[in-house]
Amino acid sequence: MSVKDLMTPAFQKAEGGLFSKVTKADAGVDIEALLADGFTILSWADPFFPDPSTPEFVLDATIDALKSGVCNHYTSPLGSNELKEVIAEKLREYNGLTVDPKRNILITPGSDSGLFFAMYAFIEQGDEILIPDPCYPNNFQNVETRGGVLVPVPLRAENGFQPVAAEFEARITEKTKMLVLTNPNNPTTTVFTRKNMLELAKMCIEHDLVCVVDQAFEDIIFDGREMVTMAALPGMWERTVTVFSVSKGMGLSGYRVGYIVADDVVMDALYGTAVSVIGAANTAAQKAVVEALRRPGFVQDYAETFDRRRHKIMEILNGVPGIKTWLPESGFLLWIDVSALGSSAEVCDYLFKHAKVSVNDGTAYGVQGKGHIRIVFGCLRDDEKLYDAFRRIAKAFTELAKKKGIY
Numbered sequence: 001m002s003v004k005d006l007m008t009p010a011f012q013k014a015e016g017g018l019f020s021k022v023t024k025a026d027a028g029v030d031i032e033a034l035l036a037d038g039f040t041i042l043s044w045a046d047p048f049f050p051d052p053s054t055p056e057f058v059l060d061a062t063i064d065a066l067k068s069g070v071c072n073h074y075t076s077p078l079g080s081n082e083l084k085e086v087i088a089e090k091l092r093e094y095n096g097l098t099v100d101p102k103r104n105i106l107i108t109p110g111s112d113s114g115l116f117f118a119m120y121a122f123i124e125q126g127d128e129i130l131i132p133d134p135c136y137p138n139n140f141q142n143v144e145t146r147g148g149v150l151v152p153v154p155l156r157a158e159n160g161f162q163p164v165a166a167e168f169e170a171r172i173t174e175k176t177k178m179l180v181l182t183n184p185n186n187p188t189t190t191v192f193t194r195k196n197m198l199e200l201a202k203m204c205i206e207h208d209l210v211c212v213v214d215q216a217f218e219d220i221i222f223d224g225r226e227m228v229t230m231a232a233l234p235g236m237w238e239r240t241v242t243v244f245s246v247s248k249g250m251g252l253s254g255y256r257v258g259y260i261v262a263d264d265v266v267m268d269a270l271y272g273t274a275v276s277v278i279g280a281a282n283t284a285a286q287k288a289v290v291e292a293l294r295r296p297g298f299v300q301d302y303a304e305t306f307d308r309r310r311h312k313i314m315e316i317l318n319g320v321p322g323i324k325t326w327l328p329e330s331g332f333l334l335w336i337d338v339s340a341l342g343s344s345a346e347v348c349d350y351l352f353k354h355a356k357v358s359v360n361d362g363t364a365y366g367v368q369g370k371g372h373i374r375i376v377f378g379c380l381r382d383d384e385k386l387y388d389a390f391r392r393i394a395k396a397f398t399e400l401a402k403k404k405g406i407y
């Protein structure tokens, strides 16, 4: 018997390590080697990667924190009180949530660990979990590693990738325990409407479901759309665990700071187990994030950059044969239907070889991702370098279309 046989079935099946072909979004390629080889990385949802982009005042706050000489020490496993107070203020102003910073917020080392922890606390073997498809791949893996059963619910292009409550409700059984949402959605950038969120909320209440919502992409929303926080809807605070991040809108992914927000009853259990499950977030990073949250004006500059870019890349891709894409509603991701040109893997591979770009295979985001790819247009500091990469992509798509006989 191999020691692997002693692992849980879900861990035995996990791919993306040393011995299997990788299909996961962000893993498996040697990014440093690719950069050295002149590739443009458009597969990491990391603003301005790999260029320097820390706002000056955040950098100063980081250096001051380090020089204070206390950053070698742990902060509380629940997070720094100062940070939790600033977050409570932001939750009140931006999310319509009034919380007690000492009872309802838990700081996590990035939001991935928060998302895992939030789901871990509820999911048992055999529990059925409703998850929109396509969505962030970690949602699938987190369910599976707990022995839960994935119940993907398609988000359809013809509905603007909005979640239709009836489609979720039709899949509910007595084993359904949780609804997981990524709002705005990764990879489609869809900002879920208030009407759809209210219908999903009603469904959660009627069927006694817990709702885990990942709002990592909440900061950058285009065209005046409303960002609706599920936990702020009537009857949802008690049954919603919300996960936030400073990695995306604030572009502070390397700081590894995220936070979970939940009601006292849930938080009582999460606080009780946090120290052994997630440890504590980095002390200097938490101090720097306090300053970033106090002066979030730079996020507006980022939003303007991504707004400008989304229009320009649509212009570059306009008229390219064999593809269909949608103007992003939020953030810095582009979702493209390339099914006329081949499988997602074939198209990613073609772009890799002929346009020297790394993009994401849509199948990592669920069954609905078949024939799709995701491109991160938030990468690189210089707009022109990004547009140059998109021109290479447009050229490669056109060549591929010609090879497939599409004009």
Ligand SMILES: Cc1ncc(COP(=O)(O)O)c(C=O)c1O
Pocket (backbone or CB within 6 Å): 045, 109, 110, 111, 112, 113, 115, 136, 182, 186, 214, 216, 217, 244, 245, 246, 247, 253, 257, 258
């Ligand atoms: C939707 C979504 N949620 C959460 C995360 C995790 O971000 P972090 O752990 O950096 O906070 C990501 C990262 O790509 C993401 O795309």
